[in-house]
Amino acid sequence: MNGKLLGQVLDKMLISPTTQNARVQLLLPNGKYYDIKTIELMENKIIGCRETHRLILTVTPETWNMGDVIKKIT
Numbered sequence: 001m002n003g004k005l006l007g008q009v010l011d012k013m014l015i016s017p018t019t020q021n022a023r024v025q026l027l028l029p030n031g032k033y034y035d036i037k038t039i040e041l042m043e044n045k046i047i048g049c050r051e052t053h054r055l056i057l058t059v060t061p062e063t064w065n066m067g068d069v070i071k072k073i074t
Contacts, residue, residue, distance in 0.1 A: 026059055034059035
């Protein structure tokens, strides 16, 4: 996924006030949830590579457990 696609997805989702106030987390393959701490834009050191920049999401363990998910909405 690139930044442009991420922006398009977020633009569509953020129309809803419910989504605007939703907690943002990452779910890792091991089944653990993490809160997003920071999002940073970094430049790659390698010259001439296909991706010259990257978005880095830094995560931290959940600050409090929200309980089990009931259902997927979208």
